[in-house]
Amino acid sequence: MFAIGLSEEERLIQQIARRFASERLGPRLREHERSRAIFPALLQEFSTLGLASVDRPVADGGQGLGAFCKVLVLEELAVADAGAALALDPSGLAVYPLMEAGALALVGDGRRCCVVDDTAERFRVAGERVSGDFPWIAADEVDAVLILGSRRALLVDDGIETTPVRPCGLEVAGASELRLRDAAIALRIEDAGGVARARARIRVHVAALLVGVARAACAYATRYATERSAFGKPIAHHQAVQLMLAKMATRAEAARLLVLQAAERKAAGDRADLEAGMAKYFATEAAQENALDAMRIHGGYGYSPEFRPERYYRDAPLLLIGEGSNEIQQLVIARRLLERS
Ligand SMILES: Cc1cc2nc3c(=O)[nH]c(=O)nc-3n(C[C@H](O)[C@H](O)[C@H](O)COP(=O)(O)OP(=O)(O)OC[C@H]3O[C@@H](n4cnc5c(N)ncnc54)[C@H](O)[C@@H]3O)c2cc1C
Numbered sequence: 001m002f003a004i005g006l007s008e009e010e011r012l013i014q015q016i017a018r019r020f021a022s023e024r025l026g027p028r029l030r031e032h033e034r035s036r037a038i039f040p041a042l043l044q045e046f047s048t049l050g051l052a053s054v055d056r057p058v059a060d061g062g063q064g065l066g067a068f069c070k071v072l073v074l075e076e077l078a079v080a081d082a083g084a085a086l087a088l089d090p091s092g093l094a095v096y097p098l099m100e101a102g103a104l105a106l107v108g109d110g111r112r113c114c115v116v117d118d119t120a121e122r123f124r125v126a127g128e129r130v131s132g133d134f135p136w137i138a139a140d141e142v143d144a145v146l147i148l149g150s151r152r153a154l155l156v157d158d159g160i161e162t163t164p165v166r167p168c169g170l171e172v173a174g175a176s177e178l179r180l181r182d183a184a185i186a187l188r189i190e191d192a193g194g195v196a197r198a199r200a201r202i203r204v205h206v207a208a209l210l211v212g213v214a215r216a217a218c219a220y221a222t223r224y225a226t227e228r229s230a231f232g233k234p235i236a237h238h239q240a241v242q243l244m245l246a247k248m249a250t251r252a253e254a255a256r257l258l259v260l261q262a263a264e265r266k267a268a269g270d271r272a273d274l275e276a277g278m279a280k281y282f283a284t285e286a287a288q289e290n291a292l293d294a295m296r297i298h299g300g301y302g303y304s305p306e307f308r309p310e311r312y313y314r315d316a317p318l319l320l321i322g323e324g325s326n327e328i329q330q331l332v333i334a335r336r337l338l339e340r341s
Contacts, residue, residue: 010069016049017073021080029081029311032172036140038087046088056095060104067201067266071208071259078212079219082315083170085209086138093323094146096201097153100194103187106144106155113144115202116178117323123147123154129182130156138322140164140174144186148199151192159183169314193271200276201266202323207259207276210283210319214255217290217312218248221297224307228299235297244293251286258282274336281329287316 006014024042025032032038046052055070056062063069077085086092094113098104107113114137116123123132130147137145144157159181167175189195222245225236235241262279265272291312295302302309320326 006072009065010072013051013054013065013069014072014076017051017076018079020046020049020051021076025077025080025084029084029308030305032081032084032087033311034171036171036174038084038172043088052089056104057099060108067204068260068263071204071263074205074208075212075215075256075259078209079216080212081172082209082213082319083172085212086170086173093202093205094144094155096205097146097148097189097195097198098155098187100191100198101153101187101189103155103189106157106187111143112139112141113146114139114142114178115146115148115323118147118149121149123180125154125185128185129159130154130180130185131159131182132180134178134180136165136167136175137162137178138167138170138173138175138318140176142178145178145180145183148195148202151190151195153189153195153198154185155187155189156180156183157186167318169311169316169318196273197266197271199323200262200271200273203273203276203280203329204259204262204266206319206323207255207262207279207283210280210287210316211252211256211259213287213312213316213319214248214252214283214290217287217294217309218245218252220308220312221245221248221290221294224301225297241297244297248290248293251290255279255283255286273332277324277329277332277336280324281326281333284316284320284326284329287312288320291316 050063051073053062054065054073055067058064074085090110090112091107093115094107116134122134123130141162144155145160147154161179162176164176225241226234228235258279262272262275265275294309295313298307298309301307
């Protein structure tokens with residue numbers, strides 16, 4: 001696994017996140033899934049360990065360690081539970097546009113916030129108020145909604161109605177339909193450059209979760225393949241299974257490198273939407289394909305909730321939809337390439 005270039009501090013953060021994920025999240029996966037929430041004690045622990053505020057500016061009470069460290073944390077959390085990685089951060093993806101605007105305080109004190117991608121212009125603005133419906137958000141209840149358009153962003157914190165719905169994956173984050181009825185605009189971010197930078201940052205965030213899923217599916221399937229015997233030997237000794245394992249490991253590692261590269265560019269202050277688009281696009285495909293291969297390697301058990309692959313299979317496609325489907329990522333990539341040619 002790529003570890004070259006990690007500073008002492010980055011390695012330490014990565015280890016803390018890995019330990020928290022494997023010891024505290026992993027064993028509670030199904031309980032969290034059933035209750036659609038993280039146990040409050042774990043939320044507290046996550047915050048005490050400093051994992052919640054890794055990339056927030058020091059001026060906002062964070063550690064100011066930047067996008068690269070954040071990606072290291074997200075990947076480790078998602079190896080255990082990608083839904084929990086979302087649920088552990090109530091203001092989640094909204095922090096990126098707000099950081100760009102220097103307005104992070106608006107979602108301080110654990111306020112729950114979601115970002116809705118409004119490039120399709122589903123919301124209507126009339127003066128200082130916004131109305132409209134959005135199919136699904138990844139939360140049961142929110143205190144504020146950040147509407148991310150193609151050139152501007154709006155934050156609203158009243159007039160919000162949510163109706164919980166049942167998703168087929170990432171249950172712990174929650175899921176609901178969203179309606180805004182004459183919601184008052186609490187903040188306008190009219191800086192198109194800032195919106196684009198935030199959008200790329202969101203894509204890197206989601207891509208890091210997908211790398212965690214791709215890695216987890218590969219590790220889980222590899223272990224199973226050495227334990228399960230068929231036709232007189234562990235299935236890992238059958239060439240057909242080895243081919244699948246080789247592809248899974250390569251996909252996870254390639255996705256990881258693309259995400260780390262995009263995060264490094266973001267940490268250096270670049271807009272990096274080409275790199276973010278490539279990272280999200282490739283990581284999505286890697287996570288989905290690894291989830292399916294993990295199911296195949298598990299045979300019938302791959303379909304059982306007693307084993308993890310069915311879970312990866314449910315989580316990965318949802319992360320595909322979030323923050324621009326893969327079709328959109330490909331358009332972003334092509335646009336940037338054509339601009340440069
Ligand atoms: C559980 C859950 C939670 C979610 N949480 C959030 C959230 O918190 N924030 C958020 O922003 N979104 C979230 N989403 C996604 C969001 O709810 C919508 O599903 C998403 O915006 C897509 O809209 P749609 O479902 O109407 O699909 P459509 O817009 O109808 O898209 C259908 C298909 O058409 C393609 N398509 C559409 N337009 C274009 C185009 N211009 N060019 C090429 N292809 C195109 C799409 O790629 C897709 O394949 C969530 C989805 C789910 C299921």
